Amino acid sequence: MAKSHKPVVWFPFAAGGTVIAFFIPVIVLLTFLAALGHVPPGLSYERMHAFAGSGLGKLIIFGVVALSLWSSAHRLRCTCFDFGLRADTLAATVLYIAAIAGSLLSAVYLLQI
Amino acid sequence: MSNSPPRSQPPLAAPPGGAAASLGRPGGSSERLVQLEVLRYNPDTDTEARFQRYEVVCQEEWVVLDALNKIKADIDPTLNYRWSCHMAVCGSCGMMINGEPKLSCHAFLREYEGVIRVEPLAHFPVERDLVTAPDDFMEKLKRVKPYVIPKEKKPISEGEYKQTPAQLMKFRQYSMCINCMLCYAACPQYGLTPTFIGPAALTLAHRYNLDSRDGGRKERQEIVATHEGVWECTFVGACSEVCPAHVDPASALQQMKITSSIDWIVEHLIPGGKSARDTVSREDAGDIS
Numbered sequence: 001m002a003k004s005h006k007p008v009v010w011f012p013f014a015a016g017g018t019v020i021a022f023f024i025p026v027i028v029l030l031t032f033l034a035a036l037g038h039v040p041p042g043l044s045y046e047r048m049h050a051f052a053g054s055g056l057g058k059l060i061i062f063g064v065v066a067l068s069l070w071s072s073a074h075r076l077r078c079t080c081f082d083f084g085l086r087a088d089t090l091a092a093t094v095l096y097i098a099a100i101a102g103s104l105l106s107a108v109y110l111l112q113i
Numbered sequence: 114m115s116n117s118p119p120r121s122q123p124p125l126a127a128p129p130g131g132a133a134a135s136l137g138r139p140g141g142s143s144e145r146l147v148q149l150e151v152l153r154y155n156p157d158t159d160t161e162a163r164f165q166r167y168e169v170v171c172q173e174e175w176v177v178l179d180a181l182n183k184i185k186a187d188i189d190p191t192l193n194y195r196w197s198c199h200m201a202v203c204g205s206c207g208m209m210i211n212g213e214p215k216l217s218c219h220a221f222l223r224e225y226e227g228v229i230r231v232e233p234l235a236h237f238p239v240e241r242d243l244v245t246a247p248d249d250f251m252e253k254l255k256r257v258k259p260y261v262i263p264k265e266k267k268p269i270s271e272g273e274y275k276q277t278p279a280q281l282m283k284f285r286q287y288s289m290c291i292n293c294m295l296c297y298a299a300c301p302q303y304g305l306t307p308t309f310i311g312p313a314a315l316t317l318a319h320r321y322n323l324d325s326r327d328g329g330r331k332e333r334q335e336i337v338a339t340h341e342g343v344w345e346c347t348f349v350g351a352c353s354e355v356c357p358a359h360v361d362p363a364s365a366l367q368q369m370k371i372t373s374s375i376d377w378i379v380e381h382l383i384p385g386g387k388s389a390r391d392t393v394s395r396e397d398a399g400d401i402s
Contacts, residue, residue: 001335006344007374014371078347082301 009074009096016071019064027064049113058110066103073099143173147180147222151192152232154239162239164230165189171222177229178206178217181243194243201357204293207234208243214298214355234298236307250294253310256336257318262329280325287320287365289358296352296362302345309345310336312352312362319365322372338373346370 033040051057073095080091147169154162167184178196185192196206199218206217209232211225222229237245263274296312297303303311318337322330336342346366353363379386 001339001341003334003338003377004340004342004344005377006340007370007377010344010370011374011378014374081305082347082349084305 009070012067012070013074014071016067016069017075019067020071023064024068052110053113058113062103062107062110065106066099069099069102070096144170145173145222147171148228149177149180149184150228150230151181151184151243152239153192153242155191155241166228173223175222176218177208177210177215177220177222177225177231180222180229181217181231192243193241202291204291207293207295207298208232209235209298214295216293216295216357219357234294236298236300236304237294247294249307250292250297250311250314253314254292254317257310257314257333258329259314259317259321261321261324261327262332263326264328274326276325283325284320284323287316287323287360290317290320290360291358293357295355295357299351299355301349301351302347306341306345308341310342312346312366313360315343315346315369316360316362316365319369322369334373334376337369338376343369343373 030040030043034043039045052061077088077091077095081088085091149167149169150164151167152162153159153165167188169180169183169188171180171183178199181192181194182196185194194206194208194217196218197203198205201216201219204216207214208217209215209230210217210220211230212232214234217231231243233239233243233245237247237249240246261274290313292313294313300309300312303309315337318333321327322333338344343366346363348363348367350363353361356362
């Protein structure tokens, strides 16, 4: 039996899972606070815009977005499989393309800042 | 043996809500009328399995296995099931109790209300009544080489392979498996893909991989790192929830996914990185029986 090449998709999935666990709840909370007009000190629009404009900021934001999308796509693929949807190749193709498209869009958007 | 289905129990008039009646006994342990619905299947006479209802007076502190033993002793000697130790050590009495994989010696009657449904372990072929065939698990267990493959062989005259308490603690949890197969009955992936090596066998592979005296990880990777090894697992975690020995197979498989991924990177992305197969020497592979 040949060894599996699953690590190619699993490693970014695992990294994304870690990112989702540690960063996404905080980002959701801060976004909600900002939407309700309670912008925490130090996270003003100007400062965040400047952060997104720097090279390191772009890289961090892209990393968070791309890894989270990839992790979600892979988790959804596994969930489809767990629920008995046997069209794994189709599910994987659709979901991974969606994750890659989302990542590319975020890259394009970040490069415009 | 006569195979006519026993008819010792008339159809039950279940109390409203299906709750079993409690018969209090002042001063002592209380008794309770327990209703069990047990899956029956006799390969010699039955074309398909059917449920049979039993009603048996039990002590409140009994477990489901006690109720089955009472049924077998007093009501229906044709009922078949496996058990041995009655203390959650031997791993023989695994069954589905109200749809959940449990050791029947560890399933306390006080935790159940109404009719208790008892079925053979899911995902395994039924041999008779509650007895399942464990052959698939046994075959997979052998394939992962669940024994110490010494890093370097030495003659007995050189003494034992020593280990510190800290080295023991690295794998001790994973060595507590009692091979009861509840994790296989709980695992949806094993149910969907029977070729999956499965939680207990892979966890035992991990147990030996983590053993400081062992040098067999490369050999085991030939099974562990395949698609039917750890990569069939989607981390549902049901294995760890049902494990009566708190082994936590899900964590073992996650750890093996990480080490297998690092192996993959070394083998494919690092120039000169040796594949696991290359590093298994002929001697090591051949001299352990």
